[in-house]
Amino acid sequence: METQSEVYDVVGIGFGPSNLSLAVALEEHQSKGNGNPISAAFFERQPALGWHRNMLLPSAKMQISFLKDLSTFRNPASQFSFIAYLHAAGRLAQFVNNQDFFPTRQEFHDYLEWAESSFSDRVTYSSEVTSIRLPQAAGEQPVDHVQVEVRDTSSRGTRLVRARNIVVSTGLVPRMPVGIDRDERIWHSSEFLEKFRKLDHGQVKKVAVVGAGQSAAEIVRFVYDTIPGASVSAIMPSYGYSIADDTPFANKIFDADAVDDYYNGTERSKDSFWRYHKNTNYGVVDDEVIRDLHQRAYDDEVRGTPRLNFLNLSRVDSVKQTGDDVRLTLHSVRNDETYHLDVDVLICATGYDSMEPTEMLGELESHCLRDEQGRFRVERDYRLATGPGVHCGVYLQGGTEHTHGLASSLLSNIAIRSGEIADSIAERRTPRQFSTA
Template identity: 65%
Template structure:
């Protein structure tokens, strides 16, 4: 296992960890900065653990649509003239006219994924796939009194390790699937993040009874998909609330995802921040688009009209108390909050659409994390430009692309604001580099003046 020495390497202005939409958007912003200021290019590179680009591939279900406008792409809100916009993709794909004729603000999830793949292909020289960042450590450059560089250790797919050096890193490693305590995924117990890959390994005839746990968009979409794809199967939806709740996507409510709302949240009082969540959680969390709710209710109603055996079952105000693998299926114990009773069911597969947790940067930073401040709740303090607040004198920077809901509000884990956010991070990196260069040149200027 060889490690490349730092001194023989180029020093990057920024290294990106992960290459999902957020860091893709940053790569675009940096490229466009270089095009506008070719004499001052920003040296950057990105590392992605996956062998190729992919974004929520296991939820690319038929007929599912994006929950945001096509204009909330990788670049448009920052630069409407970008060659990486969704409209540019449509033009390159010879579908711009047809898309307009379709008169739909919300592309299918499959088409948006195609757009992201197209953009990733245009950035292929900026990313190394099949490469996992395993550690980050600060180092001090000759002539500096405080740590001002970062050594980033990268492990490739063949197990070899190399080290790259940068002045900044941006962490965009996505979210971690959340399962109930004591539940482990396997060939019959799935999380929604692995749904299609697990579903496609099973013969349809093997799935005679399936269960979906959750109250959000993914849970409802998977329930609809299973009902339509398995006409012979019993499909149970276990919902912790009393039925699905509709997502508020009305214009005034959607303003919580506007770029201006980030400032109002970041600089707002604690009472203001609490109000954001209290009044507007139903814009995105544990809610379902109205058309999906109607589609599921219509299927249930049609069963009642036809009579006979019912295949679609909704268990409201119910939670999973226990899951046990038994033979080729699973035994599930449900607890109803309606009557406090328990019910035991045998299923061939159970899908937990129970959301995600943010990845704590400390898991990646390791001992380096002690250089950064935390708030009273133990969360990282974050500057307005998404840079971690340092607790020491180091000048190298760690930027977060996600995991900043506590400081920057409700759009932190969503696509809605990534173009503007990436522009702000790019501007911060360029500005801090300029300030550093001016500081280095200042003594020279003083000496010239004295002469």
């Protein structure tokens, strides 16, 4: 059944770390007594908060400092910081004694769940936004809100919500190699742990992992350590894993000031940002993981029991399944020849595509302006540029790499980004837009 329409200042589509950080920013904006209350509702397709759950491998660490949490860079005194979480959990002293800037991915996920528990009244899970529609505006009045239809994935009931601003944060989209589809024996890294736990490990003798980035290397290490009887083939287009540049000057690319430099830069300078600094995050691996894998391969050689195979300068041309076997046809860049590899499981750690909001925006999409290359025009406050007939705010948390640079979909700048969006929403409100929800 469709319920009576509700009105909110902000409707967030998706509730991962980005929109969780926005919820924190809106809460702290109000706690400072900054004007009238800003009402917000968030809708998430998953049944609970989940951030790369299938890559929460034992001992896998974050690649950013714990200080780059939901709030600290915007508000060091925040009650939602990672330090506040550690204090609440009674582990602050122990964490400090670790003398490590990088918590495990599991602990950071626990932190996100701890912060999320303060916003249970503002988020609805198992809820999918099915349409965004423009209201039937009277006369020539500009549109100052949109109608958002939300479907409950469990009951299949619908809920109609009016939003003065929407913030889209549906996350990255898993990318598979061209021509390869996922099934019970062929996975993307985004579903790794869930599928891995269902395997009969005693029956698995050969595993292949495609990719040369952090996820690929971590999966190779994990499978090697977890199934001692299996051989693991690491398939990569490069000669070997490339180290992630996390040195101080390179890391400045993720500073808030760097977003201004990128946004206001020329096309040539933006190209330079990517060309020179892509190795800070994309297709690279932490030094510790690289050394771990090399040591394992060396130990295998010493023992005369090689289980770890690095198939470098190779790409997967095609995949064919016969019963429980997966046959890969590989193309070697080294000698331009093809060869076959039979495995029990193929795992594609082949990355993600950026969030693409076009379909999600529905009727709003035709009112959003685009640049000469057909990409959305995005203002500095992460708001889509719209035509004169639309005054409601449409904000993106992701999908803005072409305007805001390398950190657009990463945690590095999450606190500042969410704060800028919250400030923009508050500053753009007109007197008649005060919340009635």
